[in-house]
Amino acid sequence: FVGYSIPMGPEHYQGYPENTDLTGRAAMILRYEPMDEDGSSKWMDRGWSYAATLGPKFRAAANRGAAAILMVSPPTAKDDRVGKLETVETSGQGQPVDIPVIHITPEIADMLIEAGDPQGRSLAELVEASNEGPTIVPLQSVHAFIDCRIDREPILTDNIGAVLPGKGDLADQFVVLGAHYDHLGEARFGTRFPGQMHLGADDNASGTAGVLTDAKILAEAYKQIDGPARSILFLNFSAEESGLNGSHYYTENPIAPLENHFLMVNMDMIGSLRDALEVGGTGSAQGLAELLEPVFDRTDIKIKASTSVGSGRSDHASFDRVGIPNLFFFTGLTDRYHTPDDTSDTINYEGAARVARLAADVVFAAALDEGTLQFVNTSDGPGKSRRRIGGPGGVKVRVGIAPGDYSGETEGVSIARVFPGTSAADAGLREGDRIIVWNGEKVKTIEDWMPMLASHEPGDTIDITIIRDGKEMTLPITLKARGSRSE
Incomplete structure (x- = not known):
């Protein structure tokens, strides 16, 4: 019995003593986190903190050598899921572990605990002890026989693209107009509502429809062009929600050299136009503001030349990472973001059409421009760059990196980018x-x-160990509050 299996939690909570070794043992884990007398979190005024997330609890036990995990929900927890046994699909555990995980009933847990605890305590007594502090109890002479098989298969998906050929001396250069077409589906990550269907009308059927609309508009416009024009790549990305994987793949496997990519325009969540359209990346290249000025002057949409979610929260970040000038069209977050309520009846269709039309005008102007754009690194935060978003709250600090790999194939957190x-x-x-x-x-x-x-x-200073050029080194890092950034 290992209590809540939370390696580090708020208020300097450490759930495992140093050098805890679970090798060859089944770890019985409590769901949720330390609770008060009425079954609510001790660490959050509402709901549960990030520490209650299942995946990290499982990995904390697996990292200490556990051969299997037996999870039990404390019967006194104030949570609608108490009394229900979870499946892989409903648990929302995120990255899986390579050992069996079994959700058992309190009755089974009680039987195992009473048979193995030297003090003869019950599940209720060990829950109470775990609420007061970390509790690890070897259950003597109790054995678990588990017969199961773990199958891991990669989920394969595709980017979908089409090219509108350019003309003349500019034809071998590309303007990319993109949007991601994936969403959360039944939501095993990135939401407070795991297991429920997430349709993603705004995020990002709106941007996907924008790309299709603009393909038609620009194909007609190109019929009237006699002079030089860049080729246009219409590109719908997959696997954005799991870490910008589709756009990252494209920048590693482009259809033309990266230096032949003049500009990337990304539409993500353009279906909720209200007071203004947020446009990020206007400073990502010298000369880009001048190219945009006449286009923006012609529109009746109010332009806000920044985004409320930072510069790294969508597929344009993959292009920014490799030095390609980029723009991010975004109508802002709503309370429907990453919930089952993001449905088509909530979309501002007229507003989305106006945003798509403006994006087409920008792409057209970029395609005909005979000048050059010099990339400028102006990123102001990691946001969604190569990472999943959503999930429980409670994280008060910000490190300031964009992780480089979400596959779990390489141990540790790879750094794709460090933000100034x-x-x-x-x-x-x-x-x-x-x-x-x-x-x-x-x-x-x-x-x-x-x-x-x-x-x-905020203000905590800790030591971290990194691998750099094949060598280990230890660095101190002082953690700043989320949202703080030196200018």
């Missing part, structure tokens, strides 16, 4: 580094790392 003025930049972290130890705790995946962040307060 952040904790990571101040600590001297670099692109290509890989974090393997955080404050004395081994980091195997990004999902391991997130609950570690939730245990910190």
Whole structure:
């Protein structure tokens, strides 16, 4: 019995003593997190903190050598899921572990505990002890026989693209108009509502429809062109929600050299136009503002030349990472974001059509422009860059990196990007580094790392171990509050 299996939580909570070894044992884990007398979280006023996320709890046990996991829901928890046994599909555990995980009833847990605890305590008594602090109890002479098989198969998906050929001397250069066409589906990550269908009308059927609309508009416009024009690549990305995987793949496997990509325009969530259209990336190249000015002057849409979610939250970030000028068209977050309520009846269709028309005008102007754009690195935050978003709250600090790999195939947190003025930049972290130890705790995946962040307060200084150029090194890092950034 290992209590809540939370390696690090708020208020300096550490669920495992140093060098805890679970090798060859089945770890019985409590769901949720330390509770008060009425079954609510001790760490959150509402709901549960990030520390209650299942995936990191499972990995904390697996990282210590557990051969299997037996999860039990405390019967006194104030949660609608108490009394229900979860499946892989409903659990929302995220990155899987390579050992069996079985959700057992309190009755079975009680039987095992009473048979194996030297003090003869019950599940209720061990839950009470775990609420007061970390509790690990070897259950003597109790054995679990588990017969199962774990099958892991990659999920294959595709980007979908089409090219409108250019003309003359500019034809071998490309303007990319893109949007991601995936969403959360039954939502095993990135939501507070795992297992429920998420249709993603705004995020991002709206942008996908915008690309299709603009393909028709621009194909007609190109029939009237006599002079030189760049080719246009209409590109719908897959696997954006799981970490910008589709756009990242394209920038690693482009249809033309990266230097032949003049500009990338990304439409993500354009279906909720209200006061203004947020356009990010206007400073991503010298000369881009001048190219945009006459186009923006002609529209009746109010333009806000920045985005409320930072520069790295969608597929344009993959292009920015490799030095391609880029724009991000975005109508802002709503309370329907990453919920089952993001449905077609909530879309501002007229507004979305106006945004798509403006994007077509920008692409057309870029395609005909005979000048050059010089890329400028202006990123102001990692946001969604190569990472999943959503999930429980409670993380008060920001490191300032864009992770480079969400597959879990390489141990640790690979750094694809370090953002200026952040904790990571101040600590001297670099692109290509890989974090393997955080404050004395081994980091195997990004999902391991997130609950570690939730245990910190702004101003905490800790040591981290990284791999750089094949060598281990340890650095101190002082954590800044989320949202803070040196200008």
